Amino acid sequence: MKNSCLTSGAGRFCLLLVAAQAWLEGVATPAFTRKYGTSCVTCHEAFPRRNIVGEAFRLNGYHFIDDELYVKAPLVELGDEAYERLWPKAIWPTTLSTQLPFSLINRFLLEVDSDGSRDAEVLFLFPEEIELVWTGTIGKTFSYYGDLIFIQKDFGGNDIQSWAQLKARVGIHDIVGPENLINLNIGTVGTQTMGLYPALDHNNYTTHYYQYSSWIMPTVNMARSGLSEFRGNPFSLQPQIGLELYGFGPRWKYAIGVVSGDVLYPADVAPDDDITFVGTGRNRGAKDGYAQVCYKIGGLGFDGSDSKVEDPTQASADYWRDDSLIMSAFGYAGSAQITTVDNAGAEWEGDDAFWRAGFGLQQKYKNLTVAVGYMYGYDDRPYGNLSPDFVPSHTWFAEATYYVFPWLLPYGRYEGLLLDLPENIAGLNPDQDTQRVVLGAKALVRANVSVNLETTLYTQGADLQSGFDKTIFLLFNLSF
Amino acid sequence: MRHKAYKVTPLLALLAFAVPASGQESVVEGVVRVERAKVLTTGAKSDKEVVVSLEPLETKPIPPPQKRVEMDQRGMVFLPHVMTVQVGRTVAFLNSDNDRHNVYFLFEKTGDTLDIGTWGPGQTVTHVFKEPGVVVTLCQLHLEMAAYILVFDHPFHTVAEIRADTQTATFKIPNVPPGRYQVNAWHKRLKLKGQPVPLVVQGDRVAVPDLVITKKQYAK
Ligand SMILES: [Cu+2]
DSSP states (O other), X not given: OOOOTTTTOOOGGGGOOBOOBOOSOOOOOHHHHHHHTOOGGGTEEETTEEOHHHHHHHHTTSOOTTGGGTOOSOEEESSOGGGGGGTTSSOOOOEEESSOOEEEEEEEEEEEXXXXXXXXXXXXXXXXXEEEEEEEEETTTEEEEEXXXXXXXXXXXXXXXXXXXXXXXXXXXXXXXXXXXXXXXXXXXXXXXXXXXXXXXXXXXXXXXXXXXXXOOOOOOHHHHTEEEXXXXXXXXXXXXXXXXXXXXXXXXXXXXXXXXXXXXXTTSOOSSSEEETTXXXXXXXXXXXXXXXXXXXXXXXXXXXXXXXXXXXXXOOTTOOOEEEEEEEEEEEEXXXXXXXXXXXEEEEEEEEEEEXXXXXXXXXXXXXXXXXXXXXXXXXXXXXXXXXXXXXXEEEEEEEOSBTTEEEEEEEEXXXXXXXXXXXXXXXXXXXXXXXXXXXXXXXXXXXXXXXXXXXXXXXXXXXXXXXXXXXXXXXXX | OTTHHHHHHHHHHHHHTXXXXXXXXXXXXXXXXXXXXXXXXXXXXXXXXXXXXXXXXXXXXXXXXXXXEXXXXXXXXXXXSEEEEETTOEEEEOOOSXXXXXXXXXXTTTOOEEEEEEEOTTOOEEEEOOSOEEEEEEOTTSTTXXXXXXXXXXXXXXXXXXXXXXXXXXXXXXXXXXXXXXXXXXXXXXXXXXXXXXXXXXXXXXXXXXXXXXXXXXXX
């Protein structure tokens, strides 16, 4: 049985704000390289991070423009095309790929504690994750994505906990109106839209999550709180179960979603159950909502258009390049139920209404990519009857990546989280601001095999994050 | 069977020194046989093509044809996969996909590379090769894409296709003026067994003794 800090435990790491390693990935999909007989780098500048061709492929419901030419694996017809003309007297025909739609992603993580803050100097997470991914298309109208991820996680040098989690999503494309305008995702949504594009954990090359997307409102230390139970707001920018509408044009894209909210399994603790669905929410009447919009100046279109070039001799053949500026805005609004039970057994229940709003920019120029982002948060009453105070939050990041070789990308990120926490709650440290530098490099040993070497240095709040501060992470990732 | 080529070679070599270099043009034909190997003949990048060339030993430069040759990029595949071209002839690189492609040469002889550009749907870029040799043709946007362009400083070359069942390819090179030549075969994985074959061209039709291609270790 696992221990959930949010509801009962009083472990030292319950004060941690930030889930440190990516564990919700599962977007590099070798099944597509088999279907199209093409290299990973056609769509990924450094998997799982997609390049603009891969982004257009994803938005188009896992299709390239006119891609019947590209498919190398033959298709099975579930009805000849002629049946389209017979509808409604016959079932509308469609196709399936003859390739099995499965991929496996294998992550092996070695952690080295360089400052003696952990019990063990070296920790093996072999494997850290095994991800079974299934994804594909059913004709042009439907797409599907799912993954089953087996996870081992140490939460900053603690005992390893393991569990499995599932995601599943179906896309319905070009439902009504002009091409690409109205598409619908049903299931686990938000992997690519919950947050600022393109600063998304599911499209990233670092092993650490962004702080702005992974931070969770600090919980109280049960031992010092005088409570027997505390359930805080479990929100972080993780995928959730719901519906999402999205659309795109050459220069813009939008996504707007309704999700169950108030998730049962926060991203910074191992779930109580052995197998969970990512982003399952409490059964309640209220739903949360989010929206993401992007606008792009220069470069290829989001829809894969604008691929003609003015001067072929000047156009770059580097698949990771796309000289352009992308502006992105994001908002989320929802509520979570706060529960406190004191040692006398008195229970209090109420809602924390909260919202987030962020803005970000990404500039690509030749081999360099720089991005900045800021997100403001407002939580109306995250500590329930313990404090009437609202909590404002500020998170930000600035990052850069540079392609030294097509297979070698050093990167750096500076990011911070500033919280205005209530001063007078027993068991809650009111000063939990953190700032950190994430430094590392990713090497593509092959197009589908990578090694990350990465470390995190806290410039503020190092004592709160001693299990992560100055820890060296070596991640080996093999996808096939 | 596979020593047949050797048996006729000395005879041809003798003949080669006794032939006058004038008269009507010939058709040179023959068969390439695959030995101790099996060539895959299906798929976008199969091994079915073999290039046969006749290198003139008495140099009388022939200007390249005016008409350009084309290499397409369609369905993320170079078409054709193997192509021959004469030095100085224009090669047009097309893009029939709804996506960008790039053309990047690796000159086998020198190891030099040349990126001639990246372009989109319906666009074309031309290139003229100035040196003979094997040019591996790549697209840096789609790393699996590859083609082979064999550049010759004469017009006597052809791409023949190996049949799946017989593992042989028949070839025919027309309009060959009389004279002394050296017959060579190129395949992307296999090598010509033995040395290039001396050939005297005279009369209507000239039959080349069977050419054998095989794995490198058996080609000596
Ligand atoms: Cu290409």
